Amino acid sequence: MTFKKTILASVVGAMTLFAGQSLVADTLRIGVEGAYPPFSRKEADGSLSGFDIDMALALCAQLKRECELVEQEWDGMIPALMANKYDAIVASMSITEDRRRKVDFSEKYYFTPTRFIAKEGASFEMTREGTAGLKIGLLRGTTMQCYVEKHFPDADIKLYNTQEDVYADLVAGRLDMQVNNTLQAIDGFLNTDQGQGFAFLGEDLDDVACLGEGTGIAVRKGDPLADELTAAIAAIRTDGTYMTINDKYFSIDIYGN
Protein backbone atom coordinates (compact mmCIF):
# COMPACT_ATOMS: atom_id res chain seq x y z
CA MET A 1 0.00 0.00 0.00
CA THR A 2 1.84 2.95 -1.12
CA PHE A 3 0.05 5.60 0.84
CA LYS A 4 0.51 8.87 -0.85
CA LYS A 5 -0.64 12.37 -0.36
CA THR A 6 0.24 15.53 -2.07
CA ILE A 7 0.90 18.59 -0.04
CA LEU A 8 1.24 22.01 -1.48
CA ALA A 9 3.82 23.77 0.57
CA SER A 10 4.48 26.50 -1.92
CA VAL A 11 2.53 29.24 -0.21
CA VAL A 12 4.49 29.33 3.03
CA GLY A 13 7.80 28.20 1.60
CA ALA A 14 9.09 29.63 -1.59
CA MET A 15 6.57 32.41 -2.06
CA THR A 16 7.03 34.28 1.19
CA LEU A 17 10.79 34.26 0.73
CA PHE A 18 10.49 35.59 -2.76
CA ALA A 19 7.45 37.78 -2.41
CA GLY A 20 7.44 40.34 -5.14
CA GLN A 21 9.36 38.23 -7.58
CA SER A 22 7.36 36.73 -10.36
CA LEU A 23 7.09 32.98 -10.41
CA VAL A 24 9.56 32.09 -13.08
CA ALA A 25 10.02 28.37 -13.38
CA ASP A 26 7.61 25.47 -13.33
CA THR A 27 6.91 23.60 -10.12
CA LEU A 28 9.62 21.38 -8.68
CA ARG A 29 8.00 18.24 -7.27
CA ILE A 30 9.96 16.72 -4.42
CA GLY A 31 9.34 13.29 -2.96
CA VAL A 32 9.60 13.23 0.83
CA GLU A 33 8.86 10.79 3.62
CA GLY A 34 6.92 11.49 6.79
CA ALA A 35 7.92 8.97 9.42
CA TYR A 36 11.62 9.54 10.02
CA PRO A 37 11.97 12.19 12.73
CA PRO A 38 13.69 14.58 13.03
CA PHE A 39 14.34 14.40 9.27
CA SER A 40 10.69 14.13 8.45
CA ARG A 41 7.62 13.77 10.56
CA LYS A 42 3.94 14.35 10.25
CA GLU A 43 2.37 16.87 12.61
CA ALA A 44 -1.02 16.34 14.22
CA ASP A 45 -2.65 18.54 11.57
CA GLY A 46 -1.20 16.38 8.78
CA SER A 47 1.47 18.84 7.69
CA LEU A 48 5.06 17.73 7.21
CA SER A 49 8.06 19.04 9.07
CA GLY A 50 11.66 18.12 9.73
CA PHE A 51 15.18 18.62 8.45
CA ASP A 52 14.54 17.03 5.04
CA ILE A 53 11.36 19.05 4.59
CA ASP A 54 13.06 22.36 5.45
CA MET A 55 15.99 21.38 3.25
CA ALA A 56 13.67 20.67 0.32
CA LEU A 57 11.93 24.02 0.71
CA ALA A 58 15.23 25.88 1.05
CA LEU A 59 16.61 24.24 -2.08
CA CYS A 60 13.46 25.12 -4.05
CA ALA A 61 13.84 28.69 -2.86
CA GLN A 62 17.48 28.67 -3.88
CA LEU A 63 16.56 27.37 -7.33
CA LYS A 64 13.74 29.94 -7.48
CA ARG A 65 11.20 27.28 -8.26
CA GLU A 66 7.84 26.63 -6.76
CA CYS A 67 7.92 23.63 -4.43
CA GLU A 68 5.43 20.81 -4.30
CA LEU A 69 6.11 18.18 -1.65
CA VAL A 70 4.83 14.71 -2.48
CA GLU A 71 4.66 12.30 0.43
CA GLN A 72 5.69 8.76 -0.36
CA GLU A 73 6.31 5.67 1.75
CA TRP A 74 9.94 4.66 1.82
CA ASP A 75 9.97 1.44 -0.19
CA GLY A 76 8.27 3.13 -3.15
CA MET A 77 10.56 6.17 -3.20
CA ILE A 78 12.73 5.32 -6.22
CA PRO A 79 9.96 3.60 -8.23
CA ALA A 80 7.74 6.68 -7.84
CA LEU A 81 10.62 8.92 -8.97
CA MET A 82 11.07 6.81 -12.07
CA ALA A 83 7.34 6.82 -12.70
CA ASN A 84 7.57 10.63 -12.79
CA LYS A 85 5.44 11.19 -9.67
CA TYR A 86 8.05 13.77 -8.64
CA ASP A 87 11.40 15.10 -9.87
CA ALA A 88 13.71 14.69 -6.87
CA ILE A 89 13.91 12.82 -3.58
CA VAL A 90 14.87 14.68 -0.43
CA ALA A 91 14.36 11.90 2.10
CA SER A 92 17.65 11.04 3.79
CA MET A 93 18.59 8.72 0.94
CA SER A 94 22.16 7.44 1.06
CA ILE A 95 24.18 7.56 -2.13
CA THR A 96 25.09 3.95 -3.00
CA GLU A 97 26.30 2.12 -6.07
CA ASP A 98 23.15 -0.03 -6.19
CA ARG A 99 20.96 3.05 -6.30
CA ARG A 100 23.25 4.79 -8.81
CA ARG A 101 22.24 2.11 -11.28
CA LYS A 102 18.68 3.43 -11.11
CA VAL A 103 19.03 7.14 -10.38
CA ASP A 104 21.49 10.03 -10.35
CA PHE A 105 22.45 11.83 -7.17
CA SER A 106 23.43 15.35 -6.23
CA GLU A 107 26.47 15.69 -3.98
CA LYS A 108 25.69 14.80 -0.36
CA TYR A 109 23.71 17.22 1.77
CA TYR A 110 24.60 15.45 5.00
CA PHE A 111 26.45 12.45 6.28
CA THR A 112 25.72 10.40 9.37
CA PRO A 113 26.99 7.00 10.42
CA THR A 114 24.86 3.89 10.85
CA ARG A 115 24.72 1.81 14.04
CA PHE A 116 22.87 -1.00 15.74
CA ILE A 117 20.57 -0.38 18.69
CA ALA A 118 19.56 -2.91 21.34
CA LYS A 119 18.46 -3.11 24.96
CA GLU A 120 20.91 -1.35 27.27
CA GLY A 121 23.57 -3.80 28.41
CA ALA A 122 22.75 -6.37 25.77
CA SER A 123 25.76 -7.88 24.09
CA PHE A 124 25.78 -9.88 20.93
CA GLU A 125 28.67 -11.27 19.01
CA MET A 126 28.33 -9.34 15.77
CA THR A 127 29.51 -12.06 13.44
CA ARG A 128 27.63 -14.21 10.96
CA GLU A 129 27.48 -17.11 13.46
CA GLY A 130 26.85 -14.87 16.47
CA THR A 131 23.78 -13.26 14.88
CA ALA A 132 22.28 -16.49 13.52
CA GLY A 133 18.60 -16.56 14.47
CA LEU A 134 18.64 -13.14 16.11
CA LYS A 135 15.74 -10.91 15.15
CA ILE A 136 17.07 -7.77 13.47
CA GLY A 137 14.56 -5.12 12.46
CA LEU A 138 15.07 -2.49 9.80
CA LEU A 139 13.34 -0.33 7.25
CA ARG A 140 12.68 -2.11 3.96
CA GLY A 141 14.69 -0.92 0.97
CA THR A 142 17.39 0.89 2.95
CA THR A 143 21.18 0.68 2.89
CA MET A 144 20.82 -1.23 6.17
CA GLN A 145 18.95 -4.00 4.37
CA CYS A 146 21.95 -4.40 2.06
CA TYR A 147 24.35 -4.37 5.01
CA VAL A 148 22.52 -6.85 7.22
CA GLU A 149 21.69 -9.27 4.40
CA LYS A 150 25.33 -9.18 3.33
CA HIS A 151 27.03 -9.52 6.72
CA PHE A 152 24.45 -11.38 8.81
CA PRO A 153 22.52 -13.53 6.33
CA ASP A 154 21.60 -16.12 8.99
CA ALA A 155 19.83 -13.60 11.19
CA ASP A 156 16.03 -13.44 11.22
CA ILE A 157 15.74 -10.16 9.32
CA LYS A 158 12.43 -8.35 9.77
CA LEU A 159 11.56 -5.70 7.18
CA TYR A 160 9.25 -2.82 8.08
CA ASN A 161 7.41 -0.16 6.13
CA THR A 162 8.25 2.71 8.46
CA GLN A 163 11.01 3.34 10.99
CA GLU A 164 8.37 4.02 13.64
CA ASP A 165 7.10 0.45 13.28
CA VAL A 166 10.65 -0.85 13.83
CA TYR A 167 10.88 1.07 17.11
CA ALA A 168 7.44 -0.12 18.20
CA ASP A 169 8.50 -3.74 17.77
CA LEU A 170 11.90 -3.19 19.40
CA VAL A 171 10.10 -1.81 22.45
CA ALA A 172 7.52 -4.58 22.35
CA GLY A 173 10.36 -7.10 22.49
CA ARG A 174 9.74 -8.66 19.09
CA LEU A 175 13.25 -7.66 17.98
CA ASP A 176 16.67 -8.32 19.48
CA MET A 177 18.13 -5.27 17.79
CA GLN A 178 17.56 -2.77 15.06
CA VAL A 179 19.90 -0.86 12.81
CA ASN A 180 19.58 2.73 11.72
CA ASN A 181 21.11 6.11 10.98
CA THR A 182 22.52 7.35 14.31
CA LEU A 183 21.13 10.89 14.24
CA GLN A 184 17.65 9.66 13.46
CA ALA A 185 17.98 7.06 16.21
CA ILE A 186 19.08 9.60 18.83
CA ASP A 187 16.33 12.12 18.21
CA GLY A 188 13.66 9.80 16.90
CA PHE A 189 14.06 7.13 19.54
CA LEU A 190 16.82 7.11 22.19
CA ASN A 191 15.97 10.60 23.49
CA THR A 192 12.25 9.87 23.61
CA ASP A 193 10.24 8.18 26.38
CA GLN A 194 9.80 5.18 24.16
CA GLY A 195 13.55 4.73 23.80
CA GLN A 196 14.41 4.58 27.51
CA GLY A 197 16.41 1.49 28.33
CA PHE A 198 17.87 1.16 24.85
CA ALA A 199 21.34 2.06 23.65
CA PHE A 200 23.71 1.84 20.72
CA LEU A 201 25.37 -1.50 20.25
CA GLY A 202 28.90 -1.66 18.90
CA GLU A 203 30.63 0.91 16.74
CA ASP A 204 29.62 2.80 13.60
CA LEU A 205 29.21 0.37 10.73
CA ASP A 206 31.74 0.44 7.95
CA ASP A 207 30.86 -0.73 4.45
CA VAL A 208 30.78 1.94 1.76
CA ALA A 209 29.47 -0.51 -0.84
CA CYS A 210 26.26 -0.96 1.13
CA LEU A 211 26.03 2.11 3.33
CA GLY A 212 27.04 4.69 0.75
CA GLU A 213 28.96 7.91 0.82
CA GLY A 214 26.53 10.29 2.42
CA THR A 215 22.98 11.39 1.89
CA GLY A 216 22.12 12.93 -1.45
CA ILE A 217 19.18 14.04 -3.52
CA ALA A 218 18.09 11.50 -6.10
CA VAL A 219 16.85 12.52 -9.55
CA ARG A 220 16.06 10.55 -12.68
CA LYS A 221 19.07 9.41 -14.69
CA GLY A 222 20.56 12.13 -16.85
CA ASP A 223 18.47 14.90 -15.32
CA PRO A 224 20.56 18.12 -15.15
CA LEU A 225 18.66 18.85 -11.94
CA ALA A 226 21.35 16.87 -10.06
CA ASP A 227 23.99 19.51 -10.81
CA GLU A 228 21.58 22.36 -10.12
CA LEU A 229 20.86 20.82 -6.73
CA THR A 230 24.55 20.31 -5.97
CA ALA A 231 25.10 23.99 -6.69
CA ALA A 232 22.08 24.91 -4.58
CA ILE A 233 23.40 22.86 -1.65
CA ALA A 234 26.75 24.63 -1.91
CA ALA A 235 24.97 27.98 -2.05
CA ILE A 236 22.88 27.42 1.07
CA ARG A 237 25.99 26.10 2.85
CA THR A 238 27.66 29.43 2.06
CA ASP A 239 24.84 31.83 2.78
CA GLY A 240 24.02 30.36 6.18
CA THR A 241 20.60 28.93 5.32
CA TYR A 242 21.91 25.41 5.83
CA MET A 243 23.16 26.06 9.35
CA THR A 244 19.95 27.84 10.31
CA ILE A 245 18.04 24.71 9.42
CA ASN A 246 20.72 22.45 10.89
CA ASP A 247 20.63 24.24 14.24
CA LYS A 248 16.87 23.89 14.42
CA TYR A 249 17.31 20.13 14.72
CA PHE A 250 20.87 19.24 15.71
CA SER A 251 23.56 20.43 18.05
CA ILE A 252 26.34 19.46 15.62
CA ASP A 253 26.87 20.27 11.96
CA ILE A 254 25.59 17.15 10.25
CA TYR A 255 27.12 18.01 6.88
CA GLY A 256 30.23 16.07 7.87
CA ASN A 257 33.61 16.57 6.30
Place this chain on the structure above:
Amino acid sequence: MENERTFFQYLRDFSETSSPLDFVLIYDNLGRFFEGALVTLQLTVLALFVGGLIAIPLALARAYKAPVWNQIIWVYTYAFRGTPLLVQVYLFYFGLGQFETVRSSFLWGPILSDPWWCVLIAFTLNTAAYTTEFLRGSIEATPLGEIEASKACGMSPWIRMRLVVLPNAFRRALPAYSNEVIFTLHGSVIASTVTLQDLLGVGRWLNGRYYLAYEGFITAMVFYMAIVFLISAAFKMAEGRYLGHLRPRETSKPEAKAAAA
Protein backbone atom coordinates in the same frame (compact mmCIF):
# COMPACT_ATOMS: atom_id res chain seq x y z
CA MET B 1 13.30 26.20 -24.40
CA GLU B 2 11.37 25.22 -21.30
CA ASN B 3 8.90 23.16 -23.29
CA GLU B 4 11.63 21.47 -25.24
CA ARG B 5 13.38 20.38 -22.09
CA THR B 6 10.27 18.88 -20.54
CA PHE B 7 9.38 17.13 -23.76
CA PHE B 8 12.76 15.48 -24.07
CA GLN B 9 12.77 14.73 -20.41
CA TYR B 10 9.42 13.06 -20.84
CA LEU B 11 10.70 11.08 -23.79
CA ARG B 12 13.75 9.92 -21.88
CA ASP B 13 11.75 9.02 -18.78
CA PHE B 14 9.34 7.09 -20.90
CA SER B 15 12.03 5.03 -22.59
CA GLU B 16 13.83 4.44 -19.32
CA THR B 17 10.90 3.51 -17.16
CA SER B 18 9.34 1.23 -19.76
CA SER B 19 12.46 -0.85 -20.21
CA PRO B 20 11.76 -4.58 -20.00
CA LEU B 21 11.57 -6.37 -16.69
CA ASP B 22 14.64 -7.97 -15.21
CA PHE B 23 13.56 -11.57 -15.73
CA VAL B 24 16.90 -12.97 -14.60
CA LEU B 25 16.46 -11.42 -11.19
CA ILE B 26 12.95 -12.84 -10.94
CA TYR B 27 14.18 -16.28 -11.97
CA ASP B 28 17.01 -16.16 -9.42
CA ASN B 29 14.56 -15.41 -6.64
CA LEU B 30 11.74 -17.70 -7.72
CA GLY B 31 12.44 -19.98 -4.76
CA ARG B 32 11.63 -17.14 -2.38
CA PHE B 33 8.37 -16.52 -4.20
CA PHE B 34 7.36 -20.15 -3.72
CA GLU B 35 8.17 -19.86 -0.03
CA GLY B 36 6.08 -16.69 0.05
CA ALA B 37 3.22 -18.47 -1.69
CA LEU B 38 3.40 -21.15 0.98
CA VAL B 39 3.03 -18.56 3.75
CA THR B 40 0.12 -16.96 1.90
CA LEU B 41 -1.63 -20.30 1.40
CA GLN B 42 -0.99 -21.40 4.98
CA LEU B 43 -2.55 -18.25 6.38
CA THR B 44 -5.46 -18.29 3.96
CA VAL B 45 -6.33 -21.97 4.33
CA LEU B 46 -5.97 -22.06 8.12
CA ALA B 47 -7.98 -18.85 8.57
CA LEU B 48 -10.74 -20.16 6.30
CA PHE B 49 -10.82 -23.56 7.96
CA VAL B 50 -10.91 -22.34 11.57
CA GLY B 51 -13.07 -19.36 10.65
CA GLY B 52 -15.52 -21.68 8.89
CA LEU B 53 -15.76 -23.96 11.93
CA ILE B 54 -16.42 -20.97 14.19
CA ALA B 55 -19.01 -19.60 11.78
CA ILE B 56 -21.33 -22.64 11.79
CA PRO B 57 -22.54 -22.46 15.41
CA LEU B 58 -22.59 -18.66 15.27
CA ALA B 59 -24.69 -18.69 12.10
CA LEU B 60 -27.15 -21.16 13.70
CA ALA B 61 -27.43 -18.99 16.81
CA ARG B 62 -28.13 -15.97 14.60
CA ALA B 63 -30.57 -17.77 12.30
CA TYR B 64 -32.58 -19.24 15.17
CA LYS B 65 -32.31 -15.99 17.15
CA ALA B 66 -30.87 -17.60 20.27
CA PRO B 67 -31.61 -15.12 23.07
CA VAL B 68 -28.63 -12.95 24.13
CA TRP B 69 -26.20 -14.87 21.87
CA ASN B 70 -27.86 -13.45 18.80
CA GLN B 71 -27.13 -9.87 19.93
CA ILE B 72 -23.59 -10.62 21.06
CA ILE B 73 -22.75 -12.35 17.77
CA TRP B 74 -24.34 -9.53 15.83
CA VAL B 75 -22.05 -7.03 17.57
CA TYR B 76 -19.05 -9.23 16.76
CA THR B 77 -19.86 -9.69 13.08
CA TYR B 78 -20.77 -6.04 12.72
CA ALA B 79 -17.48 -4.93 14.28
CA PHE B 80 -15.36 -7.20 12.10
CA ARG B 81 -17.29 -6.55 8.90
CA GLY B 82 -17.52 -2.85 9.57
CA THR B 83 -13.80 -2.19 9.99
CA PRO B 84 -10.93 -2.66 7.55
CA LEU B 85 -8.89 -5.85 7.90
CA LEU B 86 -5.72 -3.74 7.98
CA VAL B 87 -6.91 -1.95 11.10
CA GLN B 88 -7.77 -5.27 12.74
CA VAL B 89 -4.30 -6.67 12.02
CA TYR B 90 -2.64 -3.50 13.35
CA LEU B 91 -4.73 -3.72 16.51
CA PHE B 92 -3.67 -7.29 17.15
CA TYR B 93 -0.05 -6.71 16.18
CA PHE B 94 0.95 -3.19 17.26
CA GLY B 95 -2.02 -2.47 19.52
CA LEU B 96 -1.70 -5.42 21.90
CA GLY B 97 2.10 -5.04 21.98
CA GLN B 98 1.68 -1.62 23.61
CA PHE B 99 0.40 -3.05 26.88
CA GLU B 100 2.83 -4.24 29.49
CA THR B 101 0.21 -6.65 30.88
CA VAL B 102 -0.10 -8.28 27.46
CA ARG B 103 3.66 -8.47 27.05
CA SER B 104 4.13 -10.13 30.41
CA SER B 105 1.23 -12.56 29.96
CA PHE B 106 1.82 -16.22 29.09
CA LEU B 107 0.26 -15.63 25.65
CA TRP B 108 2.94 -13.17 24.58
CA GLY B 109 5.94 -15.48 24.19
CA PRO B 110 4.49 -18.24 22.06
CA ILE B 111 1.67 -16.43 20.27
CA LEU B 112 1.17 -12.68 20.42
CA SER B 113 4.80 -11.71 19.88
CA ASP B 114 4.77 -13.66 16.65
CA PRO B 115 3.40 -11.79 13.62
CA TRP B 116 2.25 -15.07 12.06
CA TRP B 117 -0.15 -15.75 14.93
CA CYS B 118 -1.38 -12.16 15.15
CA VAL B 119 -2.23 -12.20 11.47
CA LEU B 120 -3.82 -15.64 11.63
CA ILE B 121 -6.05 -14.61 14.55
CA ALA B 122 -7.15 -11.42 12.81
CA PHE B 123 -7.81 -13.20 9.50
CA THR B 124 -9.73 -16.01 11.23
CA LEU B 125 -11.98 -13.66 13.18
CA ASN B 126 -12.54 -11.58 10.05
CA THR B 127 -13.50 -14.44 7.76
CA ALA B 128 -15.59 -16.03 10.54
CA ALA B 129 -17.63 -12.82 10.79
CA TYR B 130 -18.38 -12.71 7.05
CA THR B 131 -19.06 -16.44 6.83
CA THR B 132 -21.40 -16.28 9.83
CA GLU B 133 -23.56 -13.67 8.13
CA PHE B 134 -24.00 -15.27 4.74
CA LEU B 135 -24.42 -18.71 6.27
CA ARG B 136 -27.14 -17.25 8.48
CA GLY B 137 -28.78 -15.88 5.36
CA SER B 138 -28.75 -19.20 3.61
CA ILE B 139 -30.04 -21.06 6.70
CA GLU B 140 -32.90 -18.58 6.95
CA ALA B 141 -33.64 -19.15 3.27
CA THR B 142 -34.39 -22.85 3.86
CA PRO B 143 -37.73 -23.51 2.10
CA LEU B 144 -40.51 -24.28 4.57
CA GLY B 145 -41.39 -27.36 2.52
CA GLU B 146 -38.07 -29.01 3.32
CA ILE B 147 -38.64 -28.54 7.05
CA GLU B 148 -42.22 -29.82 6.84
CA ALA B 149 -41.15 -32.82 4.78
CA SER B 150 -38.39 -33.75 7.22
CA LYS B 151 -40.79 -33.34 10.14
CA ALA B 152 -43.27 -35.55 8.34
CA CYS B 153 -40.53 -38.17 8.03
CA GLY B 154 -40.21 -38.09 11.79
CA MET B 155 -36.76 -36.54 11.95
CA SER B 156 -35.65 -35.11 15.29
CA PRO B 157 -34.51 -31.45 15.24
CA TRP B 158 -30.85 -32.58 15.38
CA ILE B 159 -31.18 -35.05 12.49
CA ARG B 160 -33.15 -32.42 10.55
CA MET B 161 -30.35 -29.94 11.08
CA ARG B 162 -27.64 -32.40 10.13
CA LEU B 163 -29.29 -33.99 7.09
CA VAL B 164 -31.49 -31.28 5.64
CA VAL B 165 -31.02 -27.72 6.85
CA LEU B 166 -27.22 -27.42 7.03
CA PRO B 167 -26.30 -29.37 3.89
CA ASN B 168 -28.75 -27.34 1.83
CA ALA B 169 -27.62 -24.09 3.44
CA PHE B 170 -24.04 -24.96 2.51
CA ARG B 171 -25.13 -25.60 -1.05
CA ARG B 172 -26.87 -22.24 -1.30
CA ALA B 173 -23.88 -20.51 0.28
CA LEU B 174 -21.36 -22.07 -2.09
CA PRO B 175 -21.21 -19.29 -4.73
CA ALA B 176 -20.95 -16.61 -2.03
CA TYR B 177 -18.28 -18.64 -0.28
CA SER B 178 -16.04 -18.73 -3.35
CA ASN B 179 -15.95 -14.94 -3.16
CA GLU B 180 -15.09 -15.10 0.52
CA VAL B 181 -12.22 -17.49 -0.19
CA ILE B 182 -10.82 -15.23 -2.90
CA PHE B 183 -11.25 -12.11 -0.77
CA THR B 184 -9.45 -13.78 2.11
CA LEU B 185 -6.60 -14.67 -0.22
CA HIS B 186 -6.44 -11.08 -1.43
CA GLY B 187 -6.70 -9.77 2.13
CA SER B 188 -3.75 -11.93 3.14
CA VAL B 189 -1.38 -9.39 1.53
CA ILE B 190 -1.80 -7.43 4.74
CA ALA B 191 0.56 -9.96 6.34
CA SER B 192 3.40 -8.23 4.51
CA THR B 193 2.81 -5.00 6.46
CA VAL B 194 3.75 -6.70 9.72
CA THR B 195 7.05 -8.19 8.50
CA LEU B 196 5.75 -11.56 7.25
CA GLN B 197 7.35 -12.72 4.03
CA ASP B 198 4.18 -13.77 2.25
CA LEU B 199 3.88 -13.48 -1.54
CA LEU B 200 3.58 -9.72 -1.51
CA GLY B 201 6.24 -9.52 1.21
CA VAL B 202 8.70 -11.32 -1.05
CA GLY B 203 7.73 -9.03 -3.93
CA ARG B 204 8.37 -5.99 -1.77
CA TRP B 205 11.62 -7.49 -0.52
CA LEU B 206 12.82 -7.92 -4.10
CA ASN B 207 11.79 -4.36 -5.01
CA GLY B 208 13.40 -2.97 -1.87
CA ARG B 209 16.62 -4.91 -2.23
CA TYR B 210 17.24 -3.99 -5.86
CA TYR B 211 15.35 -0.67 -5.96
CA LEU B 212 12.90 -1.92 -8.57
CA ALA B 213 9.45 -0.66 -9.38
CA TYR B 214 7.63 -3.59 -10.95
CA GLU B 215 9.45 -6.91 -10.92
CA GLY B 216 8.46 -7.95 -7.41
CA PHE B 217 4.84 -6.87 -7.77
CA ILE B 218 4.33 -8.40 -11.19
CA THR B 219 5.77 -11.74 -10.10
CA ALA B 220 3.57 -11.73 -7.00
CA MET B 221 0.61 -10.83 -9.22
CA VAL B 222 1.20 -13.82 -11.49
CA PHE B 223 1.34 -16.10 -8.44
CA TYR B 224 -1.91 -14.67 -7.04
CA MET B 225 -3.64 -15.07 -10.39
CA ALA B 226 -2.53 -18.69 -10.60
CA ILE B 227 -3.87 -19.38 -7.10
CA VAL B 228 -7.18 -17.64 -7.83
CA PHE B 229 -7.47 -19.63 -11.04
CA LEU B 230 -7.15 -22.88 -9.07
CA ILE B 231 -9.66 -21.72 -6.44
CA SER B 232 -12.20 -20.73 -9.11
CA ALA B 233 -11.76 -24.05 -10.89
CA ALA B 234 -12.25 -25.94 -7.62
CA PHE B 235 -15.45 -24.03 -6.87
CA LYS B 236 -16.77 -24.55 -10.39
CA MET B 237 -16.34 -28.27 -9.90
CA ALA B 238 -17.94 -28.14 -6.46
CA GLU B 239 -20.88 -26.13 -7.80
CA GLY B 240 -21.33 -28.61 -10.65
CA ARG B 241 -21.40 -31.40 -8.11
CA TYR B 242 -23.54 -29.89 -5.35
CA LEU B 243 -25.72 -27.42 -7.24
CA GLY B 244 -26.19 -29.63 -10.30
CA HIS B 245 -29.86 -30.11 -9.51
CA LEU B 246 -30.45 -26.39 -9.97
CA ARG B 247 -29.15 -26.25 -13.52
CA PRO B 248 -31.83 -25.73 -16.17
CA ARG B 249 -32.70 -29.13 -17.57
CA GLU B 250 -32.30 -29.84 -21.22
CA THR B 251 -35.85 -30.58 -22.22
CA SER B 252 -35.10 -32.13 -25.57
CA LYS B 253 -31.96 -33.07 -27.37
CA PRO B 254 -31.43 -32.02 -30.98
CA GLU B 255 -30.95 -35.66 -32.03
CA ALA B 256 -34.19 -36.62 -30.33
CA LYS B 257 -35.97 -33.87 -32.22
CA ALA B 258 -34.46 -34.96 -35.48
CA ALA B 259 -35.44 -38.56 -34.81
CA ALA B 260 -39.01 -37.51 -34.00
CA ALA B 261 -39.27 -35.57 -37.23
